[in-house]
Each structure stands twice: as structure tokens, then as C-alpha cells.
Amino acid sequence: MKYAILGTGMVGRAHAARLTELGHAVTMGTQDVAKTMASTRPDGMGNPPFSQWHQANPAVKLAAFADATDQGEVIINALAGHVAVEVLKKIGEGIGRKVLIDISNPLDFSKGLPPTLSVCNTSSLGEQIQQALPQAKVVKAFNTTTAAVQVNPQLLSNGEHDIFVSGNDAGAKATVVALQKSYGWQNPFDLGDITSARGAEMFLPLWLRIFAALDNPLFNIKLIAPAKT
Numbered sequence: 578m579k580y581a582i583l584g585t586g587m588v589g590r591a592h593a594a595r596l597t598e599l600g601h602a603v604t605m606g607t608q609d610v611a612k613t614m615a616s617t618r619p620d621g622m623g624n625p626p627f628s629q630w631h632q633a634n635p636a637v638k639l640a641a642f643a644d645a646t647d648q649g650e651v652i653i654n655a656l657a658g659h660v661a662v663e664v665l666k667k668i669g670e671g672i673g674r675k676v677l678i679d680i681s682n683p684l685d686f687s688k689g690l691p692p693t694l695s696v697c698n699t700s701s702l703g704e705q706i707q708q709a710l711p712q713a714k715v716v717k718a719f720n721t722t723t724a725a726v727q728v729n730p731q732l733l734s735n736g737e738h739d740i741f742v743s744g745n746d747a748g749a750k751a752t753v754v755a756l757q758k759s760y761g762w763q764n765p766f767d768l769g770d771i772t773s774a775r776g777a778e779m780f781l782p783l784w785l786r787i788f789a790a791l792d793n794p795l796f797n798i799k800l801i802a803p804a805k806t
């Protein structure tokens with residue numbers, strides 16, 4: 578499968594490396610290819626510059642957002658939440674009816690830490706993206722755990738913990754569940770239509786507090802419930 582990953586941060590990199598390892602072709606999207614390749618400084622999270630990561634992952638291509646999107650059969654949104662709708666809207670037709678896996682979270686850092694949610698309760702970033710791109714098959718997924726765990730659930734508890742999908746299109750959700758299973762997720766949990774992305778995104782304030790208390794991002798949700806009859 579050909580994947581386009583919009584975003585060169587730790588989420589984009591984690592999925593690009595894992596997808597390549599699984600034999601997929603990956604093109605990552607960035608604002609300015611030359612600038613991203615020329616950067617020699619770690620990002621705000623202390624991740625090494627992209628060029629350094631790319632040396633270890635030479636099979637991954639890098640292109641401008643719209644060009645990367647054209648290369649992908651499935652698109653992954655790993656953009657900063659505050660720019661996601663605007664960037665995806667600009668690409669617009671390039672996304673068309675493709676499956677768009679939305680990993681972004683609507684985190685607003687403008688008033689300091691911890692960040693607040695720029696949208697919640699009555700809508701979500703996943704819904705805003707679906708509204709901006711009505712033809713795209715948006716599936717909210719992976720946003721409830723840290724990047725390294727998203728692509729390798731075996732990092733925790735033998736992989737016996739949970740990941741979700743939310744979206745309006747059953748076929749698109751099946752595509753994303755198949756991807757999650759290929760990463761090692763055992764039973765991806767279908768939360769429902771795209772409005773259920775509200776719940777997945779509103780987990781973030783709790784995620785951030787657990788992260789701060791543990792001082793470690795390597796944790797996740799495990800559902801304990803009676804089997805459905």
C-alpha cells in the first residue's frame with residue numbers, strides 16, 4: 578500500500594518507520610522540503626532534526642504536503658492540531674475520497690501548560706476535518722496513546738491494551754483496523770461514527786495528567802468489560 582503521512586514530527590516519523598518496515602511505500606509531507614531537510618536543530622520536543630532521522634530511514638520520501646498526498650492511497654494526518662483543518666482544506670481535492678486517518682489532537686498551547694482543547698463536548702477536530710472534507714473517509718485513530726505505542730503495542734503489557742477507531746465509513750474503518758492489527762493491536766475498538774472522536778480527543782486532558790504524574794508517556798488504556806452477548 579502507498580501511504581502519505583502529513584507531518585514530520587514524532588508521530589509522522591513513528592508511522593513512516595513502521596510502515597516501511599512492514600513493506601509499504603511512504604511519502605511524508607512537510608511545508609517546505611528544503612527547509613525541513615536543512616534544519617540542524619532538535620524540535621521543541623527534543624526530537625533530532627528530520628535529516629538525521631531520514632538518514633536512518635532513507636526509503637521514506639519527503640515532499641510538500643500536496644505532492645505527498647498525491648502519492649498516497651491512504652493519507653495519515655499527523656499535523657499539529659491547530660493547523661490541521663487549514664492545511665487539509667488547502668490540499669482538498671488531492672485527498673478526494675481517500676481514507677484519511679486522523680491522529681491529530683486539538684491541543685491549544687496558547688495559554689501555557691497544560692494545554693486546553695480548542696474544540697470539545699459538542700464537536701471535535703475529527704468532525705471539523707470531516708466537515709471541511711465531506712468526501713474524504715475520515716477515521717479518527719491512534720490519538721489516545723503516544724507515538725511509539727501507536728505503532729508498537731508490544732512495548733506495553735504484551736500488547737494487551739486498547740486502541741480505537743471513529744468514523745462514518747465502515748469500509749474505511751476496516752482499512753484502519755487492518756492497519757492497526759498489522760502493527761500488533763489485537764482487538765481495535767470501534768467507538769462509532771465520527772462524533773465519537775469527541776470522546777477519544779477528550780481523553781487528552783487525562784492523558785496529559787497521567788503523563789505528568791508518571792513522568793513517562795509509555796502507558797495506555799485497557800478496557801475491562803463483560804463480553805458482548
Ligand SMILES: NC(=O)c1ccc[n+]([C@@H]2O[C@H](COP(=O)([O-])OP(=O)(O)OC[C@H]3O[C@@H](n4cnc5c(N)ncnc54)[C@H](OP(=O)(O)O)[C@@H]3O)[C@@H](O)[C@H]2O)c1
Pocket residue numbers: 583584585586587588589606607608609613654655656657658660664680681682683684719720721722723724725
Ligand atoms: N506526539 C505524540 O506522541 C502524539 C500522540 C497522539 C497524538 N498526537 C497528535 O499527533 C499530531 C502530530 O504530533 P507530533 O508531535 O508528531 O508533531 P507536531 O509537532 O504536533 O506537528 C508537526 C507537524 O505539523 C506541521 N506544522 C506545524 N505548524 C504548521 C503550520 N503553521 N503550517 C503547516 N504545518 C505546520 C509541521 O510542519 P513541518 O513538517 O513543515 O515542520 C509538522 O509536519 C498532533 O496533532 C498531536 O497532538 C501526538
